[in-house]
Amino acid sequence: MKKKLSVIIAIALVIATITAPSALALSVLKASDFFEAYSANITKSSTTMTISFDVDATGTMTTLGVSSIKIYVRSSSTAAWSLLATLTSPATTGLTGSNCATYSSSVGYTGTAGKQYYASVTFYAANSSGTGSRSHSTNTVTL
């Protein structure tokens, strides 16, 4: 039984690295017809964190930017990360630009002093041939 379960887990791990976990909204890292490069980082000022992002496309996109920013906080007791907030348009402004090949912006979020945070940023691009997305995690920051 140990061997069997180990094989299942091993296969699951290997497949997890080679297939698209679309149900989890995690992007598969393949070459992209939409993106050239992207970055995201998180900085702090007192109890406010600022998530900055920058994305370059392969050409002019009808929409380019970020579709969501998920902010995670680390439990001081269990050290486990949990989702604190999800920022999306239109509630959060400035996440995307129109008819551009590059876009950068930043979003502020107030946290709690002493807590550790990071963000998972999902980049998004759309043009006449379709849409593309990529997820990228920032560094961590302690407020």
Add this chain to the structure above:
Amino acid sequence: MSDVRQNNTGASGALGGLTTEQLEEMIRIATLDDEWDIDYLDKLTDAYLARPDAVKLDADAAWERFQQVRNDKDRVEYVKSIADIAEAEIQAQMRKNNNSRRPTRLSGWKHRRVLRIPLAAAVAVVTTMATVVTAIAVPPIRHAIARWTDEIFTFEKGGEYIIEEPTPYMPVSSADKEVDYPDMLRVLEEYGITEPLAPTWLPDGFEEKEFVIDGDTTLSKLFALFEKDENHSVIVSIKSNPNGTDLVYEKDDRKLTVYEKEGVTHYIMTNNARIKAAWTNDEYDCYISVSESVGVDTLYKIIDSIYER
């Protein structure tokens, strides 16, 4: 529970009609359930392993490989700790089950804990795919560290890594200075940047489509898109990155090459229908991307023009 699973549970014969890719997807979906159905996964696994094109693996080696995923970020340490816990829990559960009938479904919180932990590990490993580095190189002059996989490329500052030399490339010809692109040079001069970062030559017929400058007292970003037509474009990007923020470059799995010019290592990679040269010069992360139809030799000429002052 997925519809796919419901349609195939207990019908091992039906699995034979599925493609290997479909079986992989079914296994992946099955392991995303809150609880794993061991009997169902047994059938999927047996069917999958019988395929000649299935991923060849040794369970122990695969587990070891997963545990060897390394990165200096906390989140990866978290994944590693999950993997360690998962292995310990599984072994404990197996020891316990050695003295009892094999359960098809474990019960209670123990079941959820034992099976959710490897599930979390499987999911978490996806988020760390980019850190499974296939090659690392340290440019001889600049001290940024280039790391790349089959899918992405990044520069990192600091640290010591094993050097794996990529394939060197020798250009077929040097650049002829035909057309000046003074805008980028003027911007750099206005910000007091003296390092050679911007090209002074592009092929004939390219016109500026987008030109973006970010930065107040210091330049944070200079981006320019030039197009000749919809199939011929050139992108020039110069970004200040003094803190070493990870800038991720998209690439495909074709072999990466390097082009040395004036002591700077330019990493040449392909991204589907585009060819890109990425390099770092002091605090600046730079790249030039051209359509495949523009050609790699033209890309080298554009790079050469950066250093011809």
